[in-house]
Amino acid sequence: MLQTTFIRENKEATIAGLQKRYFSDAEDAVELIIKLDRLRRETQGELDRVLTESNAKAKEIGGLMKQGKKAEAEAAKVETATLKERSKELDEQLKKAEAELHNELVKLPNLPHESVPAGRTADDNVTVLEHGEKPTLPSDALPHWDLIKKLDIVDFDLGNKITGAGFPVYKGQGARLQRAMISFFLNEAAAAGYLEIQPPLLVNADSGFGTGQLPDKEGQMYHVTNEDLYLIPTAEVPITNLYRDVILQESELPVKNVGHTQCFRREAGSWGAHVRGLNRLHQFDKVEIVQITKPEESYAALDEMVAHVQMLLEKLELPYRILRLCGGDMGFTSALTYDFEVWSAAQERWLECSSVSNFETYQANRLKLRYKTEGKTQLLHTLNGSALALPRILAALLENNQQADGSIRVPKVLTGYCGFEVVK
RNA sequence: AGAGGAAUGGCAGAGUGGUCGAAUGCGGCAGUCUUGAAAACUGUUGUGGGGCAACCCACCGGGGGUUCGAAUCCCUCUUCCUCUGCCA
Numbered sequence: 001m002l003q004t005t006f007i008r009e010n011k012e013a014t015i016a017g018l019q020k021r022y023f024s025d026a027e028d029a030v031e032l033i034i035k036l037d038r039l040r041r042e043t044q045g046e047l048d049r050v051l052t053e054s055n056a057k058a059k060e061i062g063g064l065m066k067q068g069k070k071a072e073a074e075a076a077k078v079e080t081a082t083l084k085e086r087s088k089e090l091d092e093q094l095k096k097a098e099a100e101l102h103n104e105l106v107k108l109p110n111l112p113h114e115s116v117p118a119g120r121t122a123d124d125n126v127t128v129l130e131h132g133e134k135p136t137l138p139s140d141a142l143p144h145w146d147l148i149k150k151l152d153i154v155d156f157d158l159g160n161k162i163t164g165a166g167f168p169v170y171k172g173q174g175a176r177l178q179r180a181m182i183s184f185f186l187n188e189a190a191a192a193g194y195l196e197i198q199p200p201l202l203v204n205a206d207s208g209f210g211t212g213q214l215p216d217k218e219g220q221m222y223h224v225t226n227e228d229l230y231l232i233p234t235a236e237v238p239i240t241n242l243y244r245d246v247i248l249q250e251s252e253l254p255v256k257n258v259g260h261t262q263c264f265r266r267e268a269g270s271w272g273a274h275v276r277g278l279n280r281l282h283q284f285d286k287v288e289i290v291q292i293t294k295p296e297e298s299y300a301a302l303d304e305m306v307a308h309v310q311m312l313l314e315k316l317e318l319p320y321r322i323l324r325l326c327g328g329d330m331g332f333t334s335a336l337t338y339d340f341e342v343w344s345a346a347q348e349r350w351l352e353c354s355s356v357s358n359f360e361t362y363q364a365n366r367l368k369l370r371y372k373t374e375g376k377t378q379l380l381h382t383l384n385g386s387a388l389a390l391p392r393i394l395a396a397l398l399e400n401n402q403q404a405d406g407s408i409r410v411p412k413v414l415t416g417y418c419g420f421e422v423v424k
Numbered sequence: 425a426g427a428g429g430a431a432u433g434g435c436a437g438a439g440u441g442g443u444c445g446a447a448u449g450c451g452g453c454a455g456u457c458u459u460g461a462a463a464a465c466u467g468u469u470g471u472g473g474g475g476c477a478a479c480c481c482a483c484c485g486g487g488g489g490u491u492c493g494a495a496u497c498c499c500u501c502u503u504c505c506u507c508u509g510c511c512a
Contacts (some may be wrong), residue, residue, distance in 0.1 A: 045474055048481045055481090062442040065492095073492080075465040080492045247434095247471085368471095375453095377471080 001366045002108050003379075004037045004101070017111030022120055024318045029358035030165050034127050040097040047090040054083040086321030101197065106215060110362040112327050113336040119326030125339070126326070131310070132319030135345050138404045143346040144395040145277030147402065148174065151423055154278070154394075166267075166282030173423045174394075177410070178285060180417030181390055182260050185287035185312065189387060192308055194258035194289055199238030200260060202229040208243040210367045212333035212359075233262035235288035236384045240363060243292060248371040248380065254301060255292035258387070260285065278391035279351065285390040291383045295361070298381035299336075302358045306338050309354050312388055315413045318396055319343040321350060335360040338385075342392060346399035351392040398423070 007014050011030060018026035057080050064073040117126045131404035148154035148243065151173025168180055186196060208214035208230050213221060223229040232238055239257050248255070263286050271349040274280070289308065293301045315318045325337040334357040361379040364370070370377045401409040407424035415421050 041474065044481080048474060051481060054492080058491095060444065061492045065442080077492045084492085 003106055003365055007033055007262045009179055009310040015103055017247045020112050022328045029040035036101040043090060043094045043097050044079055047094055050083055050090060051089045054080060086320055109332045110335050116336055117324060117326045122329050124326040125323040125329055128322050128324050130321040134319050134343050135400045137345050141346050141402055144398045147398045153181045176418045180414045182416050184414055185387055186260055188312060189258035189289055194256040197239055197257050197259040199259055201232055203232055203237055204229055207237055210241045210244050211237050220266055224264060233265050234263050235259040235261040239290045240382055244367040246369055250371055252372055253294055259292045260287045278395040281391055287387050289385050289387045293381050295381050296381060298358050301383055304358050309340055309356060309385060311388050317411045333359050333362050342396040344399050353392045354388050
């Protein structure tokens with residue numbers, strides 16, 4: 001959530017930032033917020049004046065009662081009635097103004113960082129780096145959805161039976177390979193100084209609001225209605241919300257947390273060949289890294305996180321590229337996002353496997369996540385990134401490493417974790 | 425799940441209708457003393473909002489109510505503790 005004082009003092013920059021994102025009616029939205037903010041402040045001021053007066057009256061009555069001047073006290077009581085009525089009225093007005101302002105504020109996405117490229121769609125994203133060689137596959141190479149069936153390591157039919165589409169069952173070497181990757185990712189993060197967290201998979205609405213999933217992305221989360229809880233779409237939600245309503249000491253910064261969780265996404269309206277196999281699922285595993293930093297240090301932290309993800313993909317020996325997302329393609333809450341895509345050799349497609357973002361103060365403002373510096377309390381910056389999301393890594397790994405005999409070579413870095421060198 | 429008790433500042437813990445934003449202790453910060461440190465002493469130390477400022481307003485788990493006036497009384501929700509039951 002953007003800060004009203006910022007919008008008030010940087011009106012043109014706010015409008016320009018929103019326009020870079022192709023946010024419709026940016027000018028009207030900003031004008032409305034400035035108007036509602038003014039109304040809110042005026043109402044607050046008036047209410048304060050009435051309350052000052054009625055506080056003074058109450059004290060006066062108290063004094064009179066003590067002195068036993070009953071008649072005078074009774075007379076003063078009568079005067080308070082109109083003040084009371086007026087303050088009630090103003091209080092209602094204030095609450096209404098605050099609610100309206102909040103309502104509008106919540107509709108605004110984050111402002112893009114100056115380095116965010118112009119553009120409206122994914123086609124306008126900028127490739128900042130491409131690494132690794134695309135493998136040459138044997139002539140009878142198969143896409144991963146055929147490989148997993150042949151090797152019997154991921155079973156969609158069983159998932160369909162017990163749950164529904166998009167909930168695969170991992171079996172045998174498939175399950176062990178997943179477990180190996182999770183351990184590998186967590187250990188690498190620990191080595192990089194991240195504290196491991198195992199959070200709940202269900203969160204309340206306040207948490208959904210804190211990281212920006214609510215109110216606008218409600219439909220993308222599974223909602224447990226009899227308890228009013230949401231299945232997390234990413235570990236970002238519970239982990240970042242650990243720090244909701246927190247004022248950190250400067251010495252505690254930067255906060256670096258990592259967590260492995262299952263992630264649940266409804267992905268309403270998904271379609272076609274792009275969602276085949278492991279390409280898009282309703283439930284998947286992901287290891288997520290989260291950082292909380294001082295404002296002046298967040299972009300260095302973003303670079304550090306990008307380098308961490310690069311390191312993981314290089315150790316896995318997978319070709320990848322890094323995209324800087326354009327204004328029109330960036331997530332609602334992000335100021336700058338790098339997407340990582342891994343090369344899936346049999347599909348001959350790039351698959352998104354990580355998204356690393358700096359949210360600057362956007363989430364922190366919703367979370368009331370602050371720190372103290374030189375006596376002042378100030379909003380922090382939050383960042384997160386996948387390191388990594390498993391299914392598409394598994395897909396790329398299976399496709400890229402298939403050998404002439406139909407078996408799959410396991411990258412060296414994982415063999416110690418899973419206990420085998422070949423999937424067959 | 426049932427019965428009872430509790431929720432106050434970073435922590436501990438007073439406060440049961442009126443100058444209480446809140447005693448006291450610990451912790452934190454600044455200073456005095458000291459070669460340095462400790463101890464001792466002095467001062468300071470919550471969050472948000474309004475105002476150029478002096479200053480004003482709100483907040484004692486959340487919400488609502490009674491009253492001229494609520495941390496204090498009433499209702500409700502949540503959480504925690506103890507006992508009983510159930511359970512991985």
